[in-house]
Amino acid sequence: MARKDGTVRIARLWDTDSRRLTRRSMLRSMAFFALAAQGATACAISEAPPRNASGATNTKASNNVAENRLNFFNWTDYIAKDTIPGFEKESGIGVTYDNFSSNDELEAKIATGAPGYDLVVPSDNFLRRFVRTNLVRPLDHDLLPNLKNLERRFREADYDPGNRFSVPWAWGTTGLAYSRSQLGTEVTGFDAYDLPAARGRSIVLDEARDGMGLGLLALGYDPNTKDAQQIEEATRYLLDLKKKIGQITSDVVEPLTSGQTPLAQVYSGDAFQAKDTNPDLEYVIPEEGGLTYVDLLCVPATAPHAENAHRFIDYILRPDVGAELANTIRYGSANTAAKPMIDKELLDNPMVYPPADVLAKLPFTKDLGPDVEARYADAWTKVKTG
């Protein structure tokens, strides 16, 4: 019959014609499995952990596993050719070198119990989160005599005062990248988002603190403010800015290199990477200011070879090693002692090493505590959905 024939059965959970397996018995079984599933997951959620309980008094670092190994987890394309071979030769420690391409990826790995990594390199915003939840161990300063080589700014930095948990690998700034030929003018500040050529095509970073930072800086506020009123004003500013921009995304290198976007808020490292393929691009630190970000070496709490990790950190802090690293990756180096060996042309580049008056407008992203950080995250959701 036409009606029956015309019936298309894409999926059937149960056959109503069969007597043995009635709808009711099926539902009963499903209810049973649902309960079982609920039981299996009931233990998945626990109480909030004590905040900032990382005041572990014992910082003495030793290897849990007595072997000459070091498992190092770093960003892709972020090391000098001789960094690891040099360390291996000097120390006799074999290094396993793995790469990740986002902080989320790193967090996913180490939050689930760190598959044996001894040394990882999160950005400062993620380090703050790791510290808050005891994912990293305090550093043993007795094993790091070269710590004195660090620039003072990085020894007192807001994200980790006194280098209790981390040592800088490299640092950069959050600013604007733009195509001079497309915009037809120099960019000096956030008013570039008003340029007709940028309308509907520009990008703001999809990262709560950086995006909100743009709004706060544009209004002349401190990007580390805790003031709810100022955060609220920045939210409104950004909702207004949203009408002029094209996208909110952290995926900026591809649209910049292809010329699809003429203006984007970027991390300086990404800007230089895009500039390698598209020489038309320029990077600028807006006159309103920006933020300094730092990628940091730290040791996961579960590291099997913590002592070896310390030896590597101390090795990186050596002037010659630090200089070679800085010359290769072309990011800012936090190593004062290495400065004399860093390429002059790099040191003179104000976009890599901004002069003191500009640096004053480039604070680190402070850890504002869980409540204020949540306020930033919610304001950002508002911006994105509003």
Place this chain on the structure above:
Amino acid sequence: MARRRVPRWLAANLLLLPAGFWLAVFLLVPLALVVEYSFATRDTGPLRVVLPWTTRAYRTALDPAFLPIFGRTLTYAGLTALACLLLGFPLAWFIARHAGRFRTALLAAVLVPFWASYLARIYAWKALLDGEGLVNRLLGLVGLDRDGGFLLTDGAVILGLTYGFLPFMVLPLYVACERFDYRLVEASYDLGHGRVSTFFRVVLPGVWPGVLAGSLLVLVPAAGDFVTPKLLGGVDQSTFGSVIDDQFRGGNNWPLGSAMAVLLLLLVVVVLMLRGRRGEDVL
């Protein structure tokens, strides 16, 4: 010695075991977790969700600020289903009725794009729709180009979704068209109907289950998709799916993301219940 028989009720349940296990592991446990997370308190650290239980996430998710996104998501999904139907029906009809021995090859051709990663194909659309892309330049020849291209527009998102979900529409429609008794059309002509009324009064009712099945198969995933609006859309194209994605990644608010996922699920269930009695034969 007589073999002891397994009691009937036990046998039935034992037979259910593999399927039940599959359902539990891949459907019920994840679903239970989502529901559970949606009532938990958010943690800004890597634990993400902690006790105590609360309905705060639902109160946030039902905030009127999210209403436009809700509406946009449904509009995208609805228009996508409609576009898939308009494109898919002629194709399915042609393959089922007129393709002859090329039928299998043509059906395979509908599926072949599925072999490549969806992400890669969406990136291809990005390049095509860009201001300097092929689409804009071709349209430029007839003066229909748009400054900056069609990327980051509602149209781009609907196009991407339509492209991505078209096979879900074509396959059930094909089955329906294939089973459709063509003699009914001849009878309709004999009895004095014209082409148009034959289509609406004979063909469409005949293949209606296929239309419903295809529409649901497109509507449901299109409503939940977040990759397409993220990559082809701009600041004003965020959908329910992309907001959920934000809560799980950058926003670090798993309870809110879970609550929104549950609401989306309920919405889909409502749609499924509205499918009507004929639809019950379908899914």
